[in-house]
Amino acid sequence: MALLEVEDLHVTFRTASGPVHAVDGVSFAMAPGASLGVVGESGSGKSVTARALLRLFSITDDVQISGAVHFDGQDLLRIDERRLRAVRGGQIGMIFQDPLTSLNPLMAVGEQIAESLRLHRGVSRSEAAAEAVELLARVGIADPEQRATELPSSFSGGMRQRVMISLAIACRPRMLIADEPTTALDVTVQAEILLLLDELRRSEGMALMLITHDFGVVAATCDDVQVMYAGKLVEKASMAHLFDRANHPYTEGLLRLVPRFEDAHTGRLHPIGGQPPITGGGGSSCAFAPRCSYAVDRCLTEVPPEVAVGPQHLSACWLAADRAKDATEAGRPWRRAQ
Amino acid sequence: MGVAVAKRAGAGPGRTSQHRAWGWFIDKLGSRGWILLVLFLLLLVAASIVPDVFAPYDHEAQSLRFRLLGPGESSPEGVHLLGTDSLGRDLFSRMVVGARLTLFIAVTATLIGAAVGVLFGLLGGYFGGRTDRLLMRLGEAQTAMPMFLVAILLLSLLGPSVLILIVVLPCLVWPIFARVVRAEALRLREETFIEASVATGCSTATILGRHLLPNVAPRILVLCVVEIGHVMLSEAGLSFLGVGVQPPDTTWGLLISEGRPLLAVAWWLTILPGVLLGVSVLVLNLLGRYWEARSGAAG
Amino acid sequence: MSVLEVDDVVVEFDTDAGRITAVDGVSLHLDTGETLGLVGESGCGKSTLARAIMQLVPMQRGSVRLEDTDLGSLSRRELRRMRHRIQMVFQDPRGSLDPRMNVSALIGEPLRVHGIGDRAERAREVAEAMELVGLPAAVADRLPSELSGGQQQRVGIARAIVTDPAVLVCDEPVSALDVSIQAQIINVLDELRDELSLAMLFIAHDLSVVRHLSDRVAVMYLGQIVETGTASEVFGQPRHPYTHGLISSVPRADAESAARLRTARRLVLGELPSLLDPPSGCRYRTRCPYATDQCAEAEPPPEPVGPADGLHAVRCHHWRTIVSAAPEPQESATSQELAI
Numbered sequence A: 001m002a003l004l005e006v007e008d009l010h011v012t013f014r015t016a017s018g019p020v021h022a023v024d025g026v027s028f029a030m031a032p033g034a035s036l037g038v039v040g041e042s043g044s045g046k047s048v049t050a051r052a053l054l055r056l057f058s059i060t061d062d063v064q065i066s067g068a069v070h071f072d073g074q075d076l077l078r079i080d081e082r083r084l085r086a087v088r089g090g091q092i093g094m095i096f097q098d099p100l101t102s103l104n105p106l107m108a109v110g111e112q113i114a115e116s117l118r119l120h121r122g123v124s125r126s127e128a129a130a131e132a133v134e135l136l137a138r139v140g141i142a143d144p145e146q147r148a149t150e151l152p153s154s155f156s157g158g159m160r161q162r163v164m165i166s167l168a169i170a171c172r173p174r175m176l177i178a179d180e181p182t183t184a185l186d187v188t189v190q191a192e193i194l195l196l197l198d199e200l201r202r203s204e205g206m207a208l209m210l211i212t213h214d215f216g217v218v219a220a221t222c223d224d225v226q227v228m229y230a231g232k233l234v235e236k237a238s239m240a241h242l243f244d245r246a247n248h249p250y251t252e253g254l255l256r257l258v259p260r261f262e263d264a265h266t267g268r269l270h271p272i273g274g275q276p277p278i279t280g281g282g283g284s285s286c287a288f289a290p291r292c293s294y295a296v297d298r299c300l301t302e303v304p305p306e307v308a309v310g311p312q313h314l315s316a317c318w319l320a321a322d323r324a325k326d327a328t329e330a331g332r333p334w335r336r337a338q
Numbered sequence B: 001m002g003v004a005v006a007k008r009a010g011a012g013p014g015r016t017s018q019h020r021a022w023g024w025f026i027d028k029l030g031s032r033g034w035i036l037l038v039l040f041l042l043l044l045v046a047a048s049i050v051p052d053v054f055a056p057y058d059h060e061a062q063s064l065r066f067r068l069l070g071p072g073e074s075s076p077e078g079v080h081l082l083g084t085d086s087l088g089r090d091l092f093s094r095m096v097v098g099a100r101l102t103l104f105i106a107v108t109a110t111l112i113g114a115a116v117g118v119l120f121g122l123l124g125g126y127f128g129g130r131t132d133r134l135l136m137r138l139g140e141a142q143t144a145m146p147m148f149l150v151a152i153l154l155l156s157l158l159g160p161s162v163l164i165l166i167v168v169l170p171c172l173v174w175p176i177f178a179r180v181v182r183a184e185a186l187r188l189r190e191e192t193f194i195e196a197s198v199a200t201g202c203s204t205a206t207i208l209g210r211h212l213l214p215n216v217a218p219r220i221l222v223l224c225v226v227e228i229g230h231v232m233l234s235e236a237g238l239s240f241l242g243v244g245v246q247p248p249d250t251t252w253g254l255l256i257s258e259g260r261p262l263l264a265v266a267w268w269l270t271i272l273p274g275v276l277l278g279v280s281v282l283v284l285n286l287l288g289r290y291w292e293a294r295s296g297a298a299g
Numbered sequence C: 001m002s003v004l005e006v007d008d009v010v011v012e013f014d015t016d017a018g019r020i021t022a023v024d025g026v027s028l029h030l031d032t033g034e035t036l037g038l039v040g041e042s043g044c045g046k047s048t049l050a051r052a053i054m055q056l057v058p059m060q061r062g063s064v065r066l067e068d069t070d071l072g073s074l075s076r077r078e079l080r081r082m083r084h085r086i087q088m089v090f091q092d093p094r095g096s097l098d099p100r101m102n103v104s105a106l107i108g109e110p111l112r113v114h115g116i117g118d119r120a121e122r123a124r125e126v127a128e129a130m131e132l133v134g135l136p137a138a139v140a141d142r143l144p145s146e147l148s149g150g151q152q153q154r155v156g157i158a159r160a161i162v163t164d165p166a167v168l169v170c171d172e173p174v175s176a177l178d179v180s181i182q183a184q185i186i187n188v189l190d191e192l193r194d195e196l197s198l199a200m201l202f203i204a205h206d207l208s209v210v211r212h213l214s215d216r217v218a219v220m221y222l223g224q225i226v227e228t229g230t231a232s233e234v235f236g237q238p239r240h241p242y243t244h245g246l247i248s249s250v251p252r253a254d255a256e257s258a259a260r261l262r263t264a265r266r267l268v269l270g271e272l273p274s275l276l277d278p279p280s281g282c283r284y285r286t287r288c289p290y291a292t293d294q295c296a297e298a299e300p301p302p303e304p305v306g307p308a309d310g311l312h313a314v315r316c317h318h319w320r321t322i323v324s325a326a327p328e329p330q331e332s333a334t335s336q337e338l339a340i
Helices: A046-053 A081-087 A109-121 A125-138 A157-169 A187-204 A215-221 A239-244 A249-257 A320-330 B017-049 B091-127 B129-144 B147-158 B162-168 B170-189 B192-200 B204-240 B252-262 B268-298 C046-053 C076-085 C103-113 C119-132 C137-141 C149-161 C179-196 C207-213 C231-236 C241-249 C257-267 C293-297
Strands: A004-015 A018-030 A035-039 A063-071 A092-095 A175-179 A207-212 A224-229 A232-238 A307-310 A313-315 B002-004 C002-015 C018-031 C035-039 C061-066 C086-089 C167-171 C199-204 C216-221 C224-230
Touching: A004 A046, A018 A046, A018 A232, A035 A046, A035 A215, A046 A063, A046 A175, A046 A207, A092 A157, A109 A125, A109 A157, A125 A157, A157 A187, A175 A187, A187 A207, A187 A215, A187 C241, A187 C257, A207 A215, A215 A239, A215 C257, A224 A239, A224 A249, A232 A239, A232 A249, A249 C179, A307 A320, A313 A320, B017 B091, B017 B268, B091 B129, B091 B162, B091 B170, B091 B204, B091 B252, B091 B268, B129 B170, B147 B162, B147 B170, B147 B204, B162 B170, B170 B204, B192 B204, B192 C086, B192 C103, B192 C149, B204 B252, B204 B268, B252 B268, C002 C046, C002 C199, C018 C046, C018 C061, C018 C199, C018 C224, C035 C046, C035 C207, C046 C167, C046 C199, C076 C086, C086 C149, C103 C119, C103 C137, C103 C149, C119 C137, C119 C149, C119 C179, C149 C179, C167 C179, C179 C199, C179 C207, C199 C207, C207 C231, C216 C231, C216 C241, C224 C231, C224 C241, C241 C257
Parallel strands: A035 A207, A035 A224, A092 A175, A175 A207, C035 C199, C035 C216, C086 C167, C167 C199
Antiparallel strands: A004 A018, A004 A063, A063 B002, A224 A232, A232 A313, A307 A313, C002 C018, C002 C061, C216 C224
16 A cells, blocks of 8 residues: 555646646555655646645745645645644655755754754653664764764755764654655765665665656665656656656656766767746646657647556657657667767 | 735835834835935035025025015015014025035045045955054044034134035044944955956956956945935034134024024024935935945845 | 966965965966866865966966967967967856947957957958857847846857957856756857867866766866866776776766765865864865875875876875775666766
């Protein structure tokens, strides 16, 4: 049975310049202990999707959410604020790109973790303090007793992210949402954090939802991947399957966009022309059609449905079936051009 | 089924409580109010350029028979809208004529103060170090001195004159300009575009004049408008004390001063120029804050 | 012939906590038409080195020779006159443009301050530079705030090449941009380098981007260059444990992704030491799995690797015994090889 089941999620921001359909009918499910990478450019709706699950929006956002988010037998969009708070940081932990802004700069990190433990689990003060030290040790912080008494400012970026992770897993959540957790970090630190997330997921049996723009990050940590564009899921697949047979033209574009490390200089890169729509989805055509070099007339008049193009592999493209056939024959269609 | 979540919080334009107080005023006024303010200012400027168009009577014409007429009373010449003074001169005409010198002194002194302050602020903010410390100490030293008293002293020693007024009044405002411009220059010099212009090969003069100055100009303009009002008040104060503008020249401050002995019998001679002065300062302040809020929102 | 020669540059800074050596004896050279990629993690001193080369921060020691002129020996005025031969592209595209100048004024400024051409010629040069970087003529009158991030960086590049410099220093020119924009800007730089035969110093933390653009690379750690050589030598057969760890850290979209990260974790231990108290001897020894007493005692000099053409050099006492830290998995060997 699925741990998380998102059904037809819509998130619309009302802004001065009109509504923005940041998330436009997204459905997916995650089994307990599963790992899912969500990939897209900025503005694709990947972060908003994650925030919508826990209704984490700023008080100044004028936002409308609809659909259903079933988690562990309750609909997170419909439970009251008090029960939602118990889920946030309780059953679902979250970490973000910038750990500094999520930590209280004037409170020792050990205290912050202990506070969260007392709040969610009601343990005693001394128990909480001891467990905070244990948690810091578990996320790979050396000399945890000493570090627990220090302020966030005395931690490096990578260490702060470790503290955030220890906070997020403090209450043994069943799911961890990581929103670009390593984007601000150096590569060697990123490597450590990604491994830590992967190892914690396995040892704690948590589900991991990792939001990133980097397919490499997904490959290191997730079994499944879904690609978002303009508020919609355009492709879902298992990791191994997607890289071999990327079907959607947008996925193909993303893969060809960045230089591959293994390649020395192999000519020019292949940028995707144009810009993602700033108003998100909500149109009556394929949102990617204006930037798509394969687009046909139909793409401009009808929204493509999700089509199964392989085992556990869906693609929302009118050409999905044809492209899947080509891929089977030729393999790695996105690579041929290189 | 939709689930509405968060509502927009009331967002005022200001950050500090002082800003918020002005913000409330600014909100209340609305766009039509602004047109009125600008119109008022334009009238003042017009009156100081061509007073004859606005003044109903010769401001120096005396008439001892019709002295101390109250507002609205008439002499054979006609109705005196704001009454007459102890020599029978029409108060409204004198206020119109007084606008010229009042504005001239305030604007000139402010511009001089601004020029000095901007130069010091730019140099101090951009170069930092010893230059900065020297210039800022100078400003502080001056701020610490009771400049108004010093002005009184100077003017009584050298004898009151418009020229000396225009030399002394800028001393009151330049430290304010220097402080604001320095803070801006300190912030801007850390911006990459200043580093980029050094890398491009710009000379220091080019960087100060073409990159820093244009970027602080909006703040300077706003500050000028506000400070003109303050200088006006200071000039009025000095003239009121008798060390400022001397008759037969006239400014609003001098009018207030002349009316003061007669406050018990002819209130209008003091109160009406006072109200005009107060309103003018308020209008300048409001306009300054309004532009600041607008440019802040746009930038 | 080297158009840029950097010799033993040292840059020190005073911070609140004490004096730090941000760049510690760096030498490098750059030939016409060549791109040198400078990689390293935050705090390694690569941006400071760029600013020292640009003479934007004072050097404590060493020299920077541009086309056989020692920039350090010039007066302020002479230096200013030299600047059109060496230009820079900055990391923050928006912040590096004066918000109150429009696109054509921004791009034309270097020409104006160097007194190049008359008004009409300058307008022509600006138009030409805009075309080279792919800016439509229609944006000439716009302010930076009215441009997209990619367009802003194109303006920054156009401004840097408009004086036809010999050397272009690019400090993380794409790291502030969205991935799809990055590809466009990388292509622009790639094309310019070919077309204008620029010598380019390309600084970035993204190894894939550096490998894509660079002929040679230099790897920096704590203010020193620990390994340098051709891109294929350094990235294909890294000799320094840090270089190897850095390369293994790059998340690649393939089946061995996680395994490679584990290799990285083995090669880069613990945390970056403070610049206030750098390790004695080899700078890397506190994080190196191969460190011995020798590493703490003596600072390893740069040693040539392989054929003595002097291109591939490494600063490590043990590079011969560390069996060339596992070469790159061959493309053919991994049919599951995936890409990014």
